[in-house]
Amino acid sequence: MAGLEIPTWDPQTAMLIGSILLEAVLLYVGYAGLERVVGPRLMKLLVGGARDAQ
Amino acid sequence: MLSSLTGVLDSSPEMLALFIGFGLVVGLLFGFFGMGGSFLVTPALLMLGYPASVAVGSGMAFVFGTAVIATLKHHDLGQVDYKLGAIMIAGTTVGIEVGRASVFYLEELGLAGGIISVVYVFLLGGIGLMITREALSGDGDGGGIDHEAAADEDLSDYEIPDIAKRIQQTVRIPPMVTLRGDVRVSVWVITAVAFSTGVLSGFLGVGGGFIRMPAMIYAIGVPTPVAVGTDLFEIVFSGGIGSYLYGQSGGVDLGIVAPLLFGSALGARIGSAATAVVDADDIKVYFGGMLLAGSVAVGIGEIGSYLGNETLELVGLVLVIGSAVVVAAAIVFTTLRSLRATRSRASPAAE
Numbered sequence: 001m002a003g004l005e006i007p008t009w010d011p012q013t014a015m016l017i018g019s020i021l022l023e024a025v026l027l028y029v030g031y032a033g034l035e036r037v038v039g040p041r042l043m044k045l046l047v048g049g050a051r052d053a054q
Numbered sequence: 055m056l057s058s059l060t061g062v063l064d065s066s067p068e069m070l071a072l073f074i075g076f077g078l079v080v081g082l083l084f085g086f087f088g089m090g091g092s093f094l095v096t097p098a099l100l101m102l103g104y105p106a107s108v109a110v111g112s113g114m115a116f117v118f119g120t121a122v123i124a125t126l127k128h129h130d131l132g133q134v135d136y137k138l139g140a141i142m143i144a145g146t147t148v149g150i151e152v153g154r155a156s157v158f159y160l161e162e163l164g165l166a167g168g169i170i171s172v173v174y175v176f177l178l179g180g181i182g183l184m185i186t187r188e189a190l191s192g193d194g195d196g197g198g199i200d201h202e203a204a205a206d207e208d209l210s211d212y213e214i215p216d217i218a219k220r221i222q223q224t225v226r227i228p229p230m231v232t233l234r235g236d237v238r239v240s241v242w243v244i245t246a247v248a249f250s251t252g253v254l255s256g257f258l259g260v261g262g263g264f265i266r267m268p269a270m271i272y273a274i275g276v277p278t279p280v281a282v283g284t285d286l287f288e289i290v291f292s293g294g295i296g297s298y299l300y301g302q303s304g305g306v307d308l309g310i311v312a313p314l315l316f317g318s319a320l321g322a323r324i325g326s327a328a329t330a331v332v333d334a335d336d337i338k339v340y341f342g343g344m345l346l347a348g349s350v351a352v353g354i355g356e357i358g359s360y361l362g363n364e365t366l367e368l369v370g371l372v373l374v375i376g377s378a379v380v381v382a383a384a385i386v387f388t389t390l391r392s393l394r395a396t397r398s399r400a401s402p403a404a405e
Contacts, residue, residue, distance in 0.1 A: 013301040017294060020115055020311055024122035027319035035323060047393040 065309040073310060076375060077116075077317025079382040084120060084318065085325025086385050087341055094348055094378050096259040097174050099310065101355040101371040106166035110157055111297065111305025113259030118293030119315040123322060125286045133283030135234040138276065139291075141241055142248040142284070146262075146292040149252020154299055156257055170258065171356040175349050177258070182345030189339035218275030235277040247273050248288075256296055263289065321382070328389040340381045347377035 065073075080094060095116055099109035128134055160166035214222075214237065227240045247269045255262040263285050270281040300306050351373035358366025 007295065007298055007302075010298075010302050013298055013306075016301050016306060016308060017115070017118070017298050019308065020119045020297070020315070021122060021294070023312060023315055024119040024319070025126075027315065028123045028126050031319055031323055043393075046390060047397055 065313070069309075070313050073313035074317040076378075077314035078321040079317075079375075079378045080314070081120070081318030081321025081323075082325040082328075082382045082385060083321075083341070083344075083378065084124075085322035086328050087325075087338075094374060095314065097171065097178075097348065097352045097355070098371065098374055100167055100171060101352075101367060101374065104307075104310075106161055106170055107157060107300065107303060107305040108307055108310075110154075110170065110257075110259035111300030111303070112307045112310040114255070114293055114300060115297040115306045115311045116314045116318070117255075117259070117289060118297045119311065120318055120322070121286050121289035121293055123319050125283070125290050127326075128283035128286055131279075131283070133279045134287045135276070135280050135284045136287070137231065138233050138244065138270075138274075138280075139284045139287040141231065141244045142288045143291045145245040145248025146252035146255065146288060147295050149249040149254075150256035150292055150296040151299065153253045153256020153258070154296065156253075158303065167359070168356060171352050173258065174352045175356075177349075178345045178352065179349035182342050182347075182349055184342075185345065186339060186342030189342055214275040215272050217272050221273055222275060233274070233276060234280050237275045237277075239274050244274060252292060255292065325385065328385055331392045332385065332388050340384050344377040344381045348374050351377070 076095075076098065083094075096109050096113035099112060100106065104112070125134065157166055157170070160169055221243060222237075222239050225240050225243050227242050229241050230238055231241055231244075232238050247266070251262040251266040251269060254265060263282075266285050266288075267281050270276045270285065271278060276284065297306055351370045353370075354373065355367050355370025358364065358368075358370060
């Protein structure tokens with residue numbers, strides 16, 4: 001355990017890391033969509049309009 | 055896999071809320087300063103009582119997820135040198151494995167938590183002092199990374215630092231490679247930088263960008279935007295392999311990583327957008343202060359743990375999370391104030 005290791009194939013760990021990768025991609029896409037939909041309305045609420053703020 | 059997923063479901067609502075909230079704060083700092091979020095996660099997990107291998111392994115898996123999201127953005131901006139990234143992956147991966155093996159070795163001796171905390175005290179304290187001094191003397195370069203602005207500049211316009219020029223002229227051991235921005239450097243220089251920052255990543259569970267980025271700029275001579283983009287691309291692979299190795303040893307807890315990532319992905323968007331509105335020099339001094347507070351917090355937590363004093367451990371935890379929250383709040387507040395000021399100036403003009 002304490003020595004240097006060469007990575008060996010472990011389906012369970014691969015799925016664990018894969019699920020983190022999948023979550024990251026979904027969050028990137030999901031938050032981008034959310035920003036497009038909610039962003040202008042939120043800016044309007046916070047500062048009174050996105051166009052004025054630019 | 056199923057046990058990992060049930061790990062998320064088994065987490066109490068309070069812990070889920072804490073991790074999502076902390077992730078939001080960490081993401082905001084990362085999005086705004088381009089670094090500095092991840093190295094608060096491992097100390098916070100250590101202070102929450104997680105074993106060192108879980109704190110470092112989960113911290114690294116979180117860094118991996120964050121790097122995936124950030125790299126997707128930098129790829130769109132054309133700021134990734136894939137050749138440099140590919141060369142660095144090998145050196146960093148070996149370095150991470152050396153760092154990881156050291157953690158498990160120290161854990162067997164029962165020294166891992168203590169030694170990692172001490173390294174964090176010096177690392178956070180040193181970088182915090184450097185940033186605070188730079189911010190107070192007013193010769194910073196902005197600190198925040200305006201990704202869109204950086205993309206517009208011609209990479210060959212960036213001036214190579216003198217020290218990088220000297221290294222390029224002195225170390226000419228073949229094979230030599232040409233990188234983006236017309237930089238010609240020995241593969242061995244790149245490998246040495248990659249290995250040493252990899253050891254740090256594997257030992258502390260951090261991305262290592264705060265060391266690797268300056269190293270790429272000052273030792274290899276890469277233009278700053280390419281250093282940022284390539285660093286993140288490289289972390290996707292090295293962080294992925296590091297997380298895999300820690301995951302094989304049971305060191306990655308999805309109940310920690312998933313909610314942290316959920317919050318940080320949103321925070322990073324807010325932080326990144328704020329760089330277009332706020333001058334980071336205004337906030338950089340708080341960032342330096344936050345790192346110093348983090349250093350003191352880890353020290354207090356470790357003394358509390360050594361003495362078995364739970365109050366001191368709690369004070370340390372509150373201080374490390376509290377200081378990050380204060381700086382994140384300062385970024386949001388300053389951004390909103392700037393936006394409102396811009397709007398009120400624009401309104402009379404429109405009338």
